Amino acid sequence: MNVIEIKNLTKFYGKARGIKDVSFNVEEGEIFGFIGPNGAGKSTTIRTLLSLIYPTSGSATIFGKDCIKFSPEIKKEIGYLPSEVFYYDNMKVMDLLNYSASFYKKDCTQRIQELAKRLNLDLTKKIDDLSLGNKKKVGIVQGLLHSPKLIILDEPTSGLDPLMQQIFFDLLEEENKKGATILFSSHILSEVQRLCDRVAIIKDGQIIKVEKISTLQENTYKKFKIQCASKVDKKHFDMVGVNDLEENDNVISFIFKGDINTIMKKIAEIEITNLWVVEPDLEEIFMHYYEKEE
Numbered sequence: 001m002n003v004i005e006i007k008n009l010t011k012f013y014g015k016a017r018g019i020k021d022v023s024f025n026v027e028e029g030e031i032f033g034f035i036g037p038n039g040a041g042k043s044t045t046i047r048t049l050l051s052l053i054y055p056t057s058g059s060a061t062i063f064g065k066d067c068i069k070f071s072p073e074i075k076k077e078i079g080y081l082p083s084e085v086f087y088y089d090n091m092k093v094m095d096l097l098n099y100s101a102s103f104y105k106k107d108c109t110q111r112i113q114e115l116a117k118r119l120n121l122d123l124t125k126k127i128d129d130l131s132l133g134n135k136k137k138v139g140i141v142q143g144l145l146h147s148p149k150l151i152i153l154d155e156p157t158s159g160l161d162p163l164m165q166q167i168f169f170d171l172l173e174e175e176n177k178k179g180a181t182i183l184f185s186s187h188i189l190s191e192v193q194r195l196c197d198r199v200a201i202i203k204d205g206q207i208i209k210v211e212k213i214s215t216l217q218e219n220t221y222k223k224f225k226i227q228c229a230s231k232v233d234k235k236h237f238d239m240v241g242v243n244d245l246e247e248n249d250n251v252i253s254f255i256f257k258g259d260i261n262t263i264m265k266k267i268a269e270i271e272i273t274n275l276w277v278v279e280p281d282l283e284e285i286f287m288h289y290y291e292k293e294e
């Protein structure tokens with residue numbers, strides 16, 4: 001079952017492009033990454049899903065219901081962490097969280113205490129006295145306190161130190177194991193790689209790829225570096241699938257895409273002293289996609 005279905009969603013801010021024809025689905029129980037550079041349209045998509053802004057055209061459903069028409073009902077089952085959090089500064093953290101909890105028809109007291117303890121958040125402090133990172137933690141507790149079925153996170157890690165990020169990721173994985181579906185927007189590739197099952201890549205307001213993280217990594221090129229026993233003419237590797245061929249001090253390097261057996265046979269024809277085969281990291285894969293589409 002799809003928890004989120006987005007169909008040809010388009011949003012123009014006056015004449016300015018927000019998003020164009022965005023379509024993708026998020027299945028129940030998955031952690032879905034939404035990745036793209038600044039200004040690509042991640043927040044616009046998310047804010048439309050939450051009916052904080054209205055689409056110019058297209059539609060989206062959450063739990064099978066139109067996200068604009070049924071917004072109040074749907075929101076009860078969603079935990080949302082916006083990219084920037086703003087609060088009434090002179091409230092105490094506990095009062096703010098109790099106020100947030102009052103929107104849901106369940107007792108969230110125990111969960112608030114648990115989350116605050118895990119995140120090392122002082123509930124007795126005034127919001128005004130909190131650092132940026134601690135304000136972010138308040139947002140996280142707000143997003144998770146009602147054990148939502150769908151968690152939507154817009155660039156959630158900014159302001160969190162590495163240790164806190166780890167605790168936060170652990171929390172998300174626990175919620176996911178309990179059944180929550182997660183939509184996670186980010187421009188940080190390593191965190192998407194670490195957490196997500198599938199990913200939608202957005203650029204200039206348009207989706208350029210929806211793919212499993214594992215497939216993205218499998219179906220791309222590999223980087224070869226070969227140390228040869230003696231000088232080898234680099235033309236030896238001038239063949240289909242080989243790119244960026246370079247030779248330096250008996251070391252030949254290139255990028256290879258294609259059947260791995262063909263390149264292994266070619267390597268076996270020469271005397272080598274060492275060989276490195278490196279998978280590109282996600283960053284390189286995404287750069288490749290962005291360049292290809294230009």
Ligand SMILES: Nc1ncnc2c1ncn2[C@@H]1O[C@H](COP(=O)(O)OP(=O)(O)OP(=O)(O)O)[C@@H](O)[C@H]1O
Pocket residue numbers: 013016017018019036037038039040041042043044045083155187
């Ligand atoms: N209120 C607005 N008025 C006019 N243009 C807007 C508005 N909000 C967003 N935009 C434009 O829409 C496009 C998409 O912005 P959006 O904030 O959705 O991107 P994003 O992927 O979330 O980027 P970031 O990571 O920088 O938040 C950008 O070109 C942006 O300038």
